[in-house]
Amino acid sequence: SVNHNVKAIYQRYLGFFDGNPATLHPHPPVEAAKRYVAYMGGAEAILERARDDHEAGDDRWVAEVVRHVVFAEPDNTAARELLADALTQLGYQAESGPWRNFYLTGAKELRDGVMVLPTPSTTSPDVIAAMPTSLILDYLAIRLKHRDAAELAGSTLLVLTDVEERHLLELSNGVLHNRPVAADEEVTTDATVTSTRVWLNGLLAADDPATALTSGEDADITGDPTSLLSVFGLLDEFPFWFDIVTP
Incomplete structure (x- = not known):
């Protein structure tokens, strides 16, 4: 898609740094997620507002916020289900085939876990x-x-x-x-x-x-x-x- 490829043209995928020094040395995802959840009043407060946003169709924002709850509390079933629902809707709406695959595969992981399938050996x-x-x-x-x-x-x-x-x-x-x-x-x-x-x-x-x-x-x-x-x-x-x- 244009949205995806134009980023490669502009930044040439040279690295993660966007020039903003606040993003130079962030906390690892799990530790950052715990802090986000604490700052936003806890998981239940986040999910309550996120459900309203999901009903309003703002699933991009729901995915952005609820992923922090999932990383902070991996066993929080309500958070996993809400994030899966948001990713599913984003997948249905995606114009790009690869984007759709990422969204729907992520939703499946949240609902069913990682499927361990037979894999060929690459050390032949x-x-x-x-x-x-x-x-x-x-x-x-x-x-x-x-x-x-x-x-x-x-x-x-x-x-x-x-x-x-x-x-x-x-x-x-x-x-x-x-x-x-x-x-x-x-x-x-x-x-x-x-x-x-x-x-x-x-x-x-x-x-x-x-x-x-x-x-x-x-x-x-x-x-x-x-x-x-x-x-x-x-x-x-x-x-x-x-x-x-x-x-």
């Missing part, structure tokens, strides 16, 4: 094999449970002989860094793992990468690989289905 051998090594290592860094790794530190040189690549992995302050290393560059690390990209692909597809790494099959490990073992033991699993209109 073909997908892993098609990814550059640096991207795979970035993916490991994203999956690392940073708080659990905050006190860990170490470095590993990964040598992949079949693709003639060397990568330096450094773990510190709960963050896993990686960078390519030239063939003639000398680096000092806690450990060196020499193997092939085929071995790395299989390691990532394994149910227990840490155990697969320590088995020693198809990989030559020298030095102390504790930091690398820690990384594979602290990989998070991201749920495919999650709440959006509820906290």
